[in-house]
Amino acid sequence: MTYDVIVVGAGLAGLTAALRLSEQDRRVLVIAKGNGATHLAPPVIDVLGYAGDKRIESPQKALSGFVVSHPGHPYANVSADVIAESLDWLSRRVPELGYQGRLDENWLLPTAVGVPKPSALVPESMVAGDLRRGGRFVFIGLRGLKDFHASYLADNLARAQLPARVSTRFIELEPPHDRNADPGSVGFARRFDEPRFRDWIVQALAGQLEPNEKVGFPAVLGIEKAGEVWRDLERRLEHPAFEVPLLPPSAPGIRLYDALARALRQAGARILIGDRVAAGGSEGGRVAEINALTAARPVAYRANSFVLATGGFASGGLELDSRGSVRETVFGLPVAGMPDAGEPMFSPRYFDTHAVSRAGVAVDARLRPVDEKGKVVFENLHAAGAILSGAVPWREHSGNGISLATGYAVAAAILEHAAPRIRVDARD
Amino acid sequence: MSSLQTDVLVIGGGSTGSGVARDAAMRGFSTLLVERRDLADGTTGRFHGLLHSGGRYAVKDPPAAIECIKENLILRKVAPDCIEDTGGVFVVTPWDDPAFGDRFLAGCKNTGVPVHEVSVGDTLRREPRLHPGIKRAFTVPDAAIDPWKLVWSNVRSAQEHGARMLTYHRVLSLDVDGGKVMGAVLQDVRSGDEVRVRAEVVVNAAGAWAGQIASMAGCEVQILPGKGVMIAMNHRLVQTVLNRCKLPGDGDIIVPIRTTCVIGTTDVHVTDPDTSEITKHEVDFMLDEGEKLVPGFRQARALHAWAGVRPLFQETRAKDIETRDVTRSHALLDHKKRDGVGGFVTITGGKTTTYRFMAEVAVDAVCEQLGVQRPCSTAKERLPGSERGATYQLGARLGAREPLPQSEEIICECELVTRSHLDAAIARRETDSIDDIRRLLRIGMGPCQGGFCIYRATALLHADRHLDYATANHSLLDFLEERWKGLHPILYGDQLRQTRLDDWIFQGLFDVRHLPR
């Protein structure tokens, strides 16, 4: 079976590239071993939150200096305009999440431990958590939900360094005992999908909210009917309400995946989840096919172009063995950003930056993997997202930003340079 | 400075000191146990977890073997709840001298260690991951022993007999007057307050630190600290304690412990007993030795590594001075006879397996110093928690939870710790340290190494103990640093992947680096 483009990896980077290409009538296959970080992470798009210890107010302004001081960074290959475009594009493509924000200013949203965290683009269900203008915040704990502790959050947030005064408090609710006492956050999200559960919440909070308070809930406000759940609560509480992201799994992240997957299917792409992918044949410096390692036998898929969006160590796109050698798991590409042989990979202190933190695949301006000498490995292979070398995204707060922007840019690079799309009669 | 009075002051909250405290309290002495950190946070909490059958010493050190098997059988009776009866097997691998098997058999028979040669086929059926090239196999009554349970139940028993305990109290100095130790000055390491203790007899059970304590009374006790490294793997790759059948060496034992198995160990001379560094070379060596027992060991997932320091005693006194060197395996020093300093006894060396016996001889020496005769009963009386007489069964926590699967939240999924377990531990320990709670409940010791439970535990500590934000945040950050010590030496494969997820959780999702301090 032949495609225009095969995308390996179903995280934000792979889904973005695939949807952009499908929109342009390319025949696309997304194939992945499993779900990506969408199911673990909040759907906030952090483009750049910190440069060193400096909190960034405007990624737009900070980026040009940042790429100069971080030469191998993925953002060195995507202009600020492209990043800005990718944010707009995502907002339009998944209206279900009601994304708000722009590249020129960061929101400041509370994390579950009460630290203000900068994000460029956030779903509407989180917007009211913005701390920049200060105000009064009340956080709602739900007994039985072990991943959200409103009192700890409120206590820390009251001490945070913020541009304006913030006051915090919390309310603990004891929702009626569910038959399953350890449902986890996705279980709670399903309960919020039910109108009766929301009735109970609204009643329990009746008379308890103070004027002008913004109400912070754990990010479990529905999963299938999320928009409706959040709007319903805001309307009935008559207070702005917002979600605070929790430990994995991430109910709002799953909403993003669902929205992107829906859009992809509508655009005619095929999504295969559950197959590990290994390199197939190559011809004349081009990848010809990949192999899906299904239970029964490997299945070969052919395409004109390929996108590697397998994430880094966290997703199995990279692996380090016990002897210290690192491997890119699909094509065995050269891995950049590793310490020299014999040098330690990790510092003995956790919060140091570690030598392997920036490891990944290095690419050229068209996001094609290159070797140590900067030579393109395969003419028609591109890479996007957390597999790219040069970033420490969990410290920079740039994870989803890198994946969205490079996923978006990789599609443009393919559209611009790859062979014209395969003819319709070649479709199966 | 506040002051306290006691008959017996015991220094060191490891297996030895907690055993001494229990024994002394049971013999009717008023007893105070002091420990500079948490209970079992010295060598006892960083050992290999093996209740020796004596097989390991049967050829090289027969008196030690005799002592081990004797104590092994006693502990099975008095402390079964601390023991998982895994059994043990000694195997001759292709790297070992086949002739040693006969010496081993003879050694076990001479020392009374129950041993049976079993067929290679049966052994491989029992332990399918074992190297298929093994030539001979011998079973012995090795077992796994839980150091935290052991120390805690000894201390609980001591407390039931009236003993007191001060953890996080460091001995700063000993009061010596007229050739006798009169007591000690302690410092509460958390508040900085000092406490003066007056005691009839001071028992130095400070393990590898015993030399430091002895020097406070002007006695020279030379300890050669020997560091050993262990690595816990994610699965029970083996169900029985696996030993190489050869003279004791490095990396030649794998002990199944709960859902993990632990390979060890090494012996490197260090100067400072507080050393805990683990080198790449040591890890590599251990993994290579692991391959010889269990092929594919390097592909298995390592969870955590740690190092403990052996208290190896070297007598520097001339031979003719009576030191009451009871066996070669441990050292009991009556400083009245040895150094002319009364009211002072040192008990060090040995093994956790023989802790009870070490405690017995130490308290015998206390009785002698005080000129009284009171018999020891620790070989007969069961420890709290062991009343039913049943050994620990793998899956006990799951078993307890299964009938009520919906009853409450599980805070640590890896080790099946529920919210009420945690609330009770917080109340009982009166501590702000997650690491202290870990030693009680094992939270954070499974595959995710605390990725999910640390946040929950911190928040519950904050709520239950009404902690201020700074203390709570300190507990969280401290635990992250502490666990990193055991993680960074073995980060590869799936454990690196897990750690990257934890990086995302703590630094990305929560951003704990910017917590208010």
Ligand SMILES: Cc1cc2nc3c(=O)[nH]c(=O)nc-3n(C[C@H](O)[C@H](O)[C@H](O)COP(=O)(O)OP(=O)(O)OC[C@H]3O[C@@H](n4cnc5c(N)ncnc54)[C@H](O)[C@@H]3O)c2cc1C
């Ligand atoms: C807990 C958590 C919290 C986070 N919080 C934030 C946040 O607040 N803000 C932010 O901006 N970012 C955050 N991130 C980071 C962000 O989610 C990721 O950086 C980003 O989404 C990575 O996307 P990706 O598409 O590059 O890779 P991934 O989402 O990791 O996807 C990789 C895909 O490749 C597949 N794959 C890998 N190897 C193979 C193979 N051999 N064969 C087939 N398929 C393969 C995987 O199955 C998966 O589908 C967080 C991440 C986590 C885990």
Ligand SMILES: Cc1cc2nc3c(=O)[nH]c(=O)nc-3n(C[C@H](O)[C@H](O)[C@H](O)COP(=O)(O)OP(=O)(O)OC[C@H]3O[C@@H](n4cnc5c(N)ncnc54)[C@H](O)[C@@H]3O)c2cc1C
């Ligand atoms: C690598 C290794 C593996 C081992 N494996 C096994 C095994 O599998 N089976 C077995 O039976 N034995 C084993 N052992 C031996 C056994 O662990 C030790 O012999 C035993 O734990 C020693 O216990 P202890 O109570 O004497 O010392 P420790 O447990 O070290 O206790 C001494 C305590 O004194 C405290 N202290 C020190 N200075 C002061 C001060 N100034 N004030 C107050 N307190 C102080 C310390 O904090 C410490 O907690 C192993 C040892 C090592 C090193």
